Amino acid sequence: DIQMTQSPSSLSASVGDRVTITCRASQSVSKYLNWYQQKPGRAPKLLIYTASSLQSGVPSRFSGSGSGTGFTLTISSLQPEDFATYYCQQSYFTPYTFGQGTKLDMK
Amino acid sequence: QVQLVQSGAEVKKPGSSVTLSCKASGGSFSNHAISWVRQVPEQGLEWIGTIVPRLGIGSNAQKLRDRVTINADTSTSTVYMELRSLKSEDTAIYFCAGGMTTSTTWFDPWGQGSLVTVSS
Numbered sequence: 001d002i003q004m005t006q007s008p009s010s011l012s013a014s015v016g017d018r019v020t021i022t023c024r025a026s027q028s029v030s031k032y033l034n035w036y037q038q039k040p041g042r043a044p045k046l047l048i049y050t051a052s053s054l055q056s057g058v059p060s061r062f063s064g065s066g067s068g069t070g071f072t073l074t075i076s077s078l079q080p081e082d083f084a085t086y087y088c089q090q091s092y093f094t095p096y097t098f099g100q101g102t103k104l105d106m107k
Numbered sequence: 108q109v110q111l112v113q114s115g116a117e118v119k120k121p122g123s124s125v126t127l128s129c130k131a132s133g134g135s136f137s138n139h140a141i142s143w144v145r146q147v148p149e150q151g152l153e154w155i156g157t158i159v160p161r162l163g164i165g166s167n168a169q170k171l172r173d174r175v176t177i178n179a180d181t182s183t184s185t186v187y188m189e190l191r192s193l194k195s196e197d198t199a200i201y202f203c204a205g206g207m208t209t210s211t212t213w214f215d216p217w218g219q220g221s222l223v224t225v226s227s
Contacts, residue, residue: 032211034213034214036214043202043204043217043218043219043220044152044202044214044217045215045217046213046214046215046216049213049215050211050213055215087151087152089152089213089214091210091211091212091213092211094154094157094166094168094210095154095168095169095170096142096154097154098151098152098153098154099151100151101151101152
């Protein structure tokens with residue numbers, strides 16, 4: 001199985017900050033890396049698919065980049081509604097696997 | 108836009124089985140794959156399996172393959188997941204999620220989740 005490792009596991013930031021979360025795959029997943037946001041008591045929400053494509057309706061302050069084994073999710077200017085847990089997920093090989101999550105909270 | 112509505116919470120005894128449902132509405136069910144993903148409370152996400160309802164084929168995670176069955180009723184736009192021989196470690200929130208019919212799909216949209224509690 002492909003192991004997905006996110007860093008950091010938790011992150012404290014302030015409104016307006018630029019935030020970057022990293023996801024590393026144990027082997028190449030090409031461009032097939034997706035990012036989700038999850039708030040407590042809610043289902044995950046797709047933000048970015050195939051590494052850099054912004055899902056419809058997602059604010060443009062979210063962006064993704066990378067290929068192969070290294071990927072990043074960037075929030076350009078953190079907003080109050082962005083405090084949540086973020087997961088990466090590879091969809092190149094089954095079993096599809098997720099990172100362990102990055103919890104973003106308010107400093 | 109397809110919306111996915113899941114069945115309610117379940118409490119089960121160890122060794123029993125549970126069947127969860129996921130009903131699609133508001134769009135074309137036949138153009139989607141439906142996956143099941145579970146989440147132990149406060150922990151990470153685990154893919155269980157995927158089915159393409161139009162074709163009736165899919166794949167499941169090796170870890171659960173002997174205990175899980177996913178099938179679809181296209182006449183009612185509903186996908187079912189049965190998990191057998193339940194263990195305490197199967198206690199989790201189970202989500203269904205839509206996706207493309209290609210293997211490189213992402214998961215969108217998601218159902219609201221169904222809590223399964225396994226306890227004696």
